[in-house]
Amino acid sequence: MSIEKSQGKVRIIGYILVAGFAIILVRLWQLQVLQGSAFRRISESNRLRVIGVPAPRGIIFDRNRIPLVKNVPYFCASLIPSEFNSANLPSLAKLLNVGEAELGNRIHRTEQSPFTPVRLKEGLSIKEVSYIEARRSDFPGLIIEIEASRGYLLGSTGAHLIGYLGKMTPKQSNDPEFRDVPPNAFVGQWGVEKLFDKTLRGVAGQKVIEVDALGREIRLLLEKPPVKGEDITLSIDFALQSEAEKAFQARPGALVALKPDTGEILGYISSPSFDPNKFAKGIAFDEWESLSKDTHLPMLNRAIQSQYPPGSTFKIIMAIAGLEEGVITDSSKVDCRGGISYGKWRFGCWRKGGHGSVSLHRALVESCDVYFYDVGKRLGIDRIYKYATKFGLGKETGTPLGVERRGLIPNTKWKMETKKAQWFIGETFVNSIGQGYVSVTPVQMAVMMSAVSNGGKVYRPTILKGASPELVMNADVKPETIETIKEYLKGVVNESGGTGGVAKSAVTVIGGKTGTAQVVGLRKDSKFLSEKFRDHAWFVAFAPVDKPEVAMSVLVEHGGHGGSTAAPIAKKAIEAFMLPVEKKRELTNVQN
């Protein structure tokens, strides 16, 4: 073959090469011109990452600006599916210590955009975070996300009041009120956290970051800083709260303390309590199970949602009604022989031997039942009803802390309507000493005590410090009546023979009234009764007597005698409240 022939073939090869060149140009035209803008968008999303920056939540303070909560970061490992190489799945499962199958399911949920991070593991410890961070470059698309969560400095103290955070429920996600809240953020789910969520929440920010293929941040392109939520100052007194909680020793019960001249809530306990920190970490299923199955019902908000017979604490209402209606006078006396008979029934006094001849003073101090049977008989149930409701019993107090039970103050009309029967005088006797139909919630008793101590003003209990007082009504009783009652309630605690002697304090002058509410009709020696048949112990108190700064109710379920079980708690709570602010701050240091 000649060299010329070979060289002729080169022309054919040239045509082939030009054809190949044309194919390349067509392909370039297709990619760069026809699909160019689509590829431009992909390349933008390749390098841009939008990260939500949670807003720091407002801090909740007590009335002396002692913080009750702190903001803590909540770390989560997330993955951007579009950047993930599925060959890495086994090693990622190992890194996170999550099952491979479960991990795969989370990553490959089809309904999600592959550019939206998927949560793989939540609530990581600092140790886990640094372990993952160090190996993150081996897993493109793996990021650490941070949510704002809470540490509750008081632990379980006041948990029912402060509440806790949780993930948004499906219902909340659809609620326009939570429109601006990022999907994985924590929101208040109970107590003050829920009540003031909107104030505390703040506005989440955003960061647009340029990242490389390994997910490393190159530079910040755009930043919308988060707006911190507003702090709130509660009317709660930290010292009162924590000392009272300690005194309860986790026995079931409740305490509500109010500021008599405004209705501000100074202390609020429902015992036993729970640790809200567990909720803020995303509560584990078994922990929730054990909380909800606990027979002591730690999740029950006893202060507003449990109702009990008021027992002898109801005698305060009886005394005021008797004096106001003129059926008794300060000096009129009744002879107590340990009980009275009426028709075929006999109504006993708690002191079997009787109190002898007693006036109102001794009847209150020593809690003589017979004296108040007599008052009740003279008043009749409808007049008792009038005074009980004047002091806020028998209806919701209006506290913002949740749905309240109403309690019950009976009258003839009520009995006719619900029981279709006449009122019996015997029932008046029983109700006169706070037994029978009459029932109250701890918060109602605190409002009543507060109204008695402030001269008759019934305030709605409020939770923010400095909130303008909301006067619900004025009991409209004579100042002399109130003064007399307060003087005798002081005697209950401070005079010899007083049933509330345990509450006598060297720090301040406390006035109050004990109550022992029967659980079953027959009274038996409490020593031999199993716990659930023992009486409920009440103590309502206020201090100092001449210029009241705090009024409260204390209830210990099945606590036995109010004087011995509930009164010491009230004393500790009041003494803690009276401490100077510096001492209260020292208490917080001990706690933390």
Add this chain to the structure above:
Amino acid sequence: MFKIDRRLVQNFDWLTFVTVIAISVIGIMTVYSATRQPGEASQSPLFIKQSIWLVIGLLGLIAFVSFDYIWLSRIAVPAYVAGLSLLIIVLVSGKTGMGAQRWISLGPLAFQPSEFFKLIFIIMLSQYLSLLRGVVDIVGLLKIFFVIAFLPFVLLVKQPDLGTAIVVSIIFFSMLLTKGLQRKAVVLVVIIGLVSLPFLGNIMWTGLKDYQKNRLIAFIDPEADPSGIGYHINQSKVAIGSGEILGKGFLNGTQGPFRFLPERHTDFIFAVFAEEWGFAGSLGLLSLYLLLIMQGLDTVRKAKDEFGMMLAAGITFMFSVYFFVNIGMTLGIMPVVGIPLPFMSYGGTALLSNFISAGVLINIRTRRFSLFY
């Protein structure tokens, strides 16, 4: 030897010379842009290394223009033996990179013997074919294959340097076709090829490394797993496509420096270029390559003897195959076989070997008139 002949200057192939320098300078700019490290103080020194290699390459080019290419036919056999020996050494004691043994260390230098071997192979084949008379028949084909091609092919597959092996076999058959192959022999090659394809395919497939298998799967269905094996091709298409008509501008590309594009300064350098310079810039760059190839084909036609013709054809085919396979791969219309773009991709040995090859081409064209010598 370095006596400058007036006619030598007159007939010098300036077009090829200027074209390869232009492409190389564009290459260095693109290497610089591709290896930028956004957000970091220290910058990659690769573009400086490549500039030094450009200077060395220019010296190599001048050296291979300075003597009459006929000399190459005389050293063909010893060079071939030396080249084969180096390939064997690589296999036994070479440095491993990217799952393949391709490099030999010589002090601070690491070089890839297979880069030079391609040129040696072309010289050897040109010498052999130029000595043959008439068309190559079946016996001749088998002789050439077993004497010259078989051993290097096995060695390259073993490294494994599949890209070079494929390129070498394409060059081998194109040069045979250029020389002239008996029709029966062509038919035989085609039949053997078709019959053995399934077997060969099977043997090849099981013999392939995982990354090679993945590349083939990804070529067939790049969307199968966009973040997995199809990643290279997809990110390359994103880079090229996002350049649109006028490009994002020099140093404004993001796919390369942010490492979305793997092999950004080597095999996928065209994608980085196309992202920053767009369709317009790509058209210009491709035109330079077309110019280089067309000038090479013209040199084939004008070579004064058969050795020169075969040599020019082999080198031009080599440039063409590299160009088309590489660009086709970055555009997603050919499988990813991992071969660089001549004069553009980062890599010192390749740049030097390409400049020497260009030097030989220039040499053949410059000395195309037998009268002068």
